[in-house]
Amino acid sequence: MHIPHTSATSPGAALPSPALGDQALDFAVPGAVPARRLADFRGGPVVLTFHPGHWDPARAEYIATYNRLIARAPGLAGAKLLSIAGSGPWQELTFADTALSIPVIAGDTSEVARLYGVGSAPAVFVIDEGGTIRWRHDAATDALPHPDDVSRALAALAEPPDDTGDARVAAADASSTMRDDPLVSFDAPDSPAPPSAWTRRDFVATALGAAFALALTPLAARAEPLARTASAPGAGTAIGAPAPATLRVNGRDIALTLEPRVTLLDALREYAGLTGSKKGCDHGQCGACTVHVNGRRVLSCLTFAVMQQGKEITTIEGLAATAGVTGDALHPMQQAFLTHDGFQCGYCTSGQIMSATAVLREPWGPDDDDVREAMSGNLCRCGAYPGIVAAVQSQRAGQPAPTGGTPRR
Amino acid sequence: MISFDYTVATDADAAVRAGAAPATRFVAGGTTLIDLMKLGVETPEHVVDINALADRDPALGAVSELPGGGLRLGALARMSDVAWDARVREQFPMVSQSLLQAASGQLRNMASMGGNILQRTRCPYFRDTATPCNKREPGSGCSAIRGINRGHAILGTSEMCIATHPSDLAVALVALGATVRTRNAGAGRTIPFAQFHLLPGAHPERETVLRPGELVTAIDIPALPAARRSLYLKVRDRASYAFALASAAVALDVQGGTVRDARVALGGVATKPWRSREAERALIGKPATAATFRAAAAVALRGAVPRKQNAFKIELAKRTLVRALTEVSA
Numbered sequence: 001m002h003i004p005h006t007s008a009t010s011p012g013a014a015l016p017s018p019a020l021g022d023q024a025l026d027f028a029v030p031g032a033v034p035a036r037r038l039a040d041f042r043g044g045p046v047v048l049t050f051h052p053g054h055w056d057p058a059r060a061e062y063i064a065t066y067n068r069l070i071a072r073a074p075g076l077a078g079a080k081l082l083s084i085a086g087s088g089p090w091q092e093l094t095f096a097d098t099a100l101s102i103p104v105i106a107g108d109t110s111e112v113a114r115l116y117g118v119g120s121a122p123a124v125f126v127i128d129e130g131g132t133i134r135w136r137h138d139a140a141t142d143a144l145p146h147p148d149d150v151s152r153a154l155a156a157l158a159e160p161p162d163d164t165g166d167a168r169v170a171a172a173d174a175s176s177t178m179r180d181d182p183l184v185s186f187d188a189p190d191s192p193a194p195p196s197a198w199t200r201r202d203f204v205a206t207a208l209g210a211a212f213a214l215a216l217t218p219l220a221a222r223a224e225p226l227a228r229t230a231s232a233p234g235a236g237t238a239i240g241a242p243a244p245a246t247l248r249v250n251g252r253d254i255a256l257t258l259e260p261r262v263t264l265l266d267a268l269r270e271y272a273g274l275t276g277s278k279k280g281c282d283h284g285q286c287g288a289c290t291v292h293v294n295g296r297r298v299l300s301c302l303t304f305a306v307m308q309q310g311k312e313i314t315t316i317e318g319l320a321a322t323a324g325v326t327g328d329a330l331h332p333m334q335q336a337f338l339t340h341d342g343f344q345c346g347y348c349t350s351g352q353i354m355s356a357t358a359v360l361r362e363p364w365g366p367d368d369d370d371v372r373e374a375m376s377g378n379l380c381r382c383g384a385y386p387g388i389v390a391a392v393q394s395q396r397a398g399q400p401a402p403t404g405g406t407p408r409r
Numbered sequence: 410m411i412s413f414d415y416t417v418a419t420d421a422d423a424a425v426r427a428g429a430a431p432a433t434r435f436v437a438g439g440t441t442l443i444d445l446m447k448l449g450v451e452t453p454e455h456v457v458d459i460n461a462l463a464d465r466d467p468a469l470g471a472v473s474e475l476p477g478g479g480l481r482l483g484a485l486a487r488m489s490d491v492a493w494d495a496r497v498r499e500q501f502p503m504v505s506q507s508l509l510q511a512a513s514g515q516l517r518n519m520a521s522m523g524g525n526i527l528q529r530t531r532c533p534y535f536r537d538t539a540t541p542c543n544k545r546e547p548g549s550g551c552s553a554i555r556g557i558n559r560g561h562a563i564l565g566t567s568e569m570c571i572a573t574h575p576s577d578l579a580v581a582l583v584a585l586g587a588t589v590r591t592r593n594a595g596a597g598r599t600i601p602f603a604q605f606h607l608l609p610g611a612h613p614e615r616e617t618v619l620r621p622g623e624l625v626t627a628i629d630i631p632a633l634p635a636a637r638r639s640l641y642l643k644v645r646d647r648a649s650y651a652f653a654l655a656s657a658a659v660a661l662d663v664q665g666g667t668v669r670d671a672r673v674a675l676g677g678v679a680t681k682p683w684r685s686r687e688a689e690r691a692l693i694g695k696p697a698t699a700a701t702f703r704a705a706a707a708v709a710l711r712g713a714v715p716r717k718q719n720a721f722k723i724e725l726a727k728r729t730l731v732r733a734l735t736e737v738s739a
Binding site for chain 1: 410411412413414415436438439440443444446447448454456458460489493512513514515516518519648649650
C-alpha cells in the first residue's frame with residue numbers, strides 16, 4: 001500500500017525527519033473548517049499519526065471497539081490525537097455521549113508529511129505539552145506501532161528531561177521501568193512531579209486515548225526504539241521475557257518485541273496487524289493460518305515467531321506482490337477463488353489460497369483427486385470444496401507438468 | 410502457555426549440554442511440541458531450537474546415501490523433503506507413502522524426521538490435563554481403558570496404558586530394520602529401531618530409550634532390494650489427513666511364487682511401531698497366496714487385547730495386512 005500524500009503529487013522531497021527533542025513544526029490543518037493549527041492542540045500531549053491512505057476511522061466495524069474503550073475509560077475526554085489520513089474530509093468524530101474526538105486530517109496532506117519527513121511508511125510522533133517531539137515510530141514498514149508502545153511513550157512524558165539530552169534513551173528507559181504498570185510508576189513516591197499539573201486522570205485519559213485510536217488502525221507493529229527496552233537492565237532476567245525480534249514479512253523487515261511463546265500467527269495478527277492469516281483451531285488441524293516461509297506452506301500457529309527470524313514470510317496480504325501484481329489487483333489464485341466460487345463465509349479462504357499457491361510448486365499429479373489430497377490440510381466448514389478444487393485446477397492448467405507425479409498407494 | 414526461555418543451538422555439543430538440563434525440550438518443526446505446550450501437556454522451561462544445526466552440518470537436514478547402500482535420513486530433514494526424494498521413492502517406496510499419507514502438506518513441510526519418531530500419542534486423555542493419564546501424570550490412572558477407546562491400541566498394551574503410537578513413518582522404519590543415530594554427552598549411540606521405543610508396561614511415561622539431552626541425529630535405513638516393491642497401506646476414518654485406525658508396512662521378496670523374504674509391521678493398533686516377526690516367519694518359504702497371507706495376519710494379531718470400543722481393530726488390522734500383502738505381491 002502507499003500513502004497518497006507522499007506520492008508523486010508531493011510538491012517537494014520530504015524534509016529530514018525532525019529529531020527527538022526538536023520542536024514539532026506547526027502547520028495549518030488541511031481542510032479544517034474552521035481553520036485549525038497544530039498549535040491549537042497544545043497544552044497536553046499530542047499523538048500525531050500518519051495513516052495509510054485507506055484508513056477510515058469512521059468505519060462502522062470500529063464502533064464496537066470505540067464503545068468498549070469508552071465504557072472502560074470514562075476519562076477519555078482529555079484525549080488529543082491527530083490523525084493524518086489520505087482520504088476523506090476533515091472529521092472530528094464524536095462517539096457515544098463522551099466528548100472524545102479524533103480530528104482526522106485529510107485533503108491535501110502532502111505538505112504536512114513533507115514537514116515531518118514522512119515517506120511511504122506510516123509514522124507516529126508523540127509531542128509533549130510544550131510542543132517538543134519526544135518519541136517517534138521509525139520502523140520502515142507498513143505498520144504502525146503497537147498501542148502499548150505509544151502508551152509507554154506517553155507515560156515517559158511524565159519523567160523529567162534527561163540530563164544527557166538523549167530524549168530517546170530517556171523515553172525508552174522510562175517506559176521500560178513502567179512495563180508492568182505505567183500508572184504505578186507515575187505515582188511512585190520517588191517520581192518527580194510531572195511537568196505541568198497533569199492529574200493522573202488526565203494522563204490515563206491521554207494514554208488510553210492514544211491506545212484507543214491506534215487500536216482502530218488496521219496495522220500495528222511495535223516501534224523499533226522501544227524494542228530495545230527488552231534488553232534494558234532487569235528486563236531480561238525473567239523467564240521468557242520479551243526481546244527484540246525482526247521478522248521479514250512480505251518483503252519488509254518488521255521489528256517487534258516478542259516473548260518466545262508468541263506464535264508466528266499471533267505475531268502476525270496481534271503485533272504486526274496482519275490479520276489476513278486466520279486463527280481457526282490454533283492446533284494445526286484446520287489450515288486457516290497457512291502462510292509461506294521461504295516459499296513453502298506452513299502452519300503459522302505451530303511455530304514460534306522467534307524461530308522464523310531471517311526467513312522470508314509471505315502472508316495473504318503480500319501474496320499478490322509475489323506474482324508481480326501491483327496496486328489493488330489480485331493474485332491469479334485469489335481471482336480464481338472468486339471466479340470458481342471457492343468460498344462461502346471466507347474464514348478459511350486466506351489459508352486455502354496460501355496453500356493452493358504453494359501446491360502449484362509441489363510435485364502433485366494432475367487429477368482432481370491429487371488436488372483434494374494436496375489440499376486436505378485446509379478444512380472448509382462451508383463445504384466449498386468443489387469450487388476450491390476447480391479454482392486450483394484452473395491455475396494448474398497452464399503450469400509445467402510436475403516432475404514425478406503423485407505416488408499411488 | 411507458560412513462559413519459557415528460548416535459545417538457539419549452533420553446534421550439537423552445545424545442544425546436548427543444554428538439552429540435559431531439567432525441564433528442557435528440543436524444538437525442530439514444533440508441530441508436536443507447540444501443540445502440546447498450548448494444551449499444557451508439555452511445560453518446558455527451556456526450549457532449545459536445533460534447526461540451525463543443519464546450517465553447520467547440512468547432512469542433518471538432508472537425505473544421503475550410505476556407503477554400503479541404503480539411505481540416511483537426517484534428523485532435521487522435513488517429512489515433505491524425504492517423501493518426495495527420488496531415492497527414497499525408488500528404494501523404499503513405503504517410507505515415502507507413509508510420509509505422504511501422514512499429516513497435511515503444511516505439517517509435512519515443518520515436521521522433522523527426529524520429531525516424527527518422537528511424536529506423542531493422540532490419546533484424547535493424554536491431551537486433556539483435566540483427566541487422569543498415566544503417561545502424562547504417572548500413577549494418576551488410565552482414563553482410556555474404561556473410557557472412549559475406539560482409537561486405542563490392541564497390541565503391546567498394559568493395564569497402565571493403551572495409547573496408540575501415532576507415527577506412520579515409524580511403522581515403515583521398524584519394518585525396514587532401520588537404526589536411530591544419536592548424540593549425547595559421550596559420543597552417541599546407534600539404536601536398532603525395534604529397541605528405540607518402549608512398551609508402556611508399568612511406566613508409560615517412558616516412551617523411548619533416549620536419555621536427557623540425547624539428540625537424534627539421523628535414521629539409517631539399510632539396503633533391502635525387496636523394499637523396492639514395498640507398500641504402506643493406511644486405513645482411517647476419512648480419506649486423508651487422519652491418523653490410522655490400522656496400517657500395514659510390508660515388503661515381500663517373491664520368487665517363483667514363493668516368499669523368500671518378508672517384512673511386516675503394523676500401525677494404528679499398537680503402543681509402539683509394531684514389527685511382527687511371527688507374521689514374517691509365517692510368510693517366508695510359503696507360496697504367495699491368499700491363504701498364506703490370511704494365516705500370517707492371524708498370527709500377527711494373535712496376542713491382541715481388545716477393549717470395549719476397539720475390538721473391530723483386530724479384524725480391520727488383519728484385512729489391512731492381507732490387502733497390503735496381496736497388492737505388493739501382485
